[in-house]
Amino acid sequence: MENEFGVLLKQIREQKGLTINQLAEAAGISNSQISRMENGLRGIPKAPTIRKLADALDASYGEFMSAAGYLEGTDGMDAAEQLPAWATSKDKRDFKKMLEEDGELMFDGIPLDQEDKQRIKDVLTGLFWEAKHMNKRKKKHNENPDGR
Known part of the structure; x- marks a missing residue:
């Protein structure tokens, strides 16, 4: 790779x-x-x-x-396996899918149009995967503190 x-x-x-x-x-x-x-x-x-x-x-x-x-970095686990035991069905809702659905969403009382939803999804996707990548690096560094 x-x-x-x-x-x-x-x-x-x-x-x-x-x-x-x-x-x-x-x-x-x-x-x-x-x-x-x-x-x-x-x-x-x-x-x-x-x-x-x-x-x-x-x-x-x-x-x-x-x-x-x-x-x-998900070690073959699907999203449901990564959720904490205390998570309810509401906690398990996929935020990305929610942004992709046609239902009305609001932020601070202001309705979001499709362009707003797409921009939010793009920003969150980038931040999410960047954080996952950084966490993966931290785990590797903590496993091998001398850099080996």
């Missing part, structure tokens, strides 16, 4: 018939940054950058997040 993200990025970009410069312009990311990602010369980008690339390529954000390693 050394450069799985870069390989996937290049593969999808080429399938779409885009040059690095075209993707850079569409995503609002420098062409040198994209080139370094594709060639494994840059670390894994943050979730907001992955979102820009997925949107520009009209590709699966989840597939990119998985290739980047953000969706790892």
Whole structure:
């Protein structure tokens, strides 16, 4: 999985018939940054950058997040297995699905339209997977405090 993200990025970009410069312009990311990602010369980008690339390529954000390693670390457990024992059925509701549903949602008494819901979902998705990635790093560091 050394450069799985870069390989996937290049593969999808080429399938779409885009040059690095075209993707850079569409995503609002420098062409040198994209080139370094594709060639494994840059670390894994943050979730907001992955979102820009997925949107520009009209590709699966989840597939990119998985290739980047953000969706790892659940040790094969599904979401229900990760919930605490005290969680009720209301606690177990998937917030992402709630944002995707057509029902009315409000924040501070103001109704959210579809654009609001999508923006909230995008921001929360990025923050959530970034936090999961950071927690995974902390666990590895705590298991091997001398860096080995």
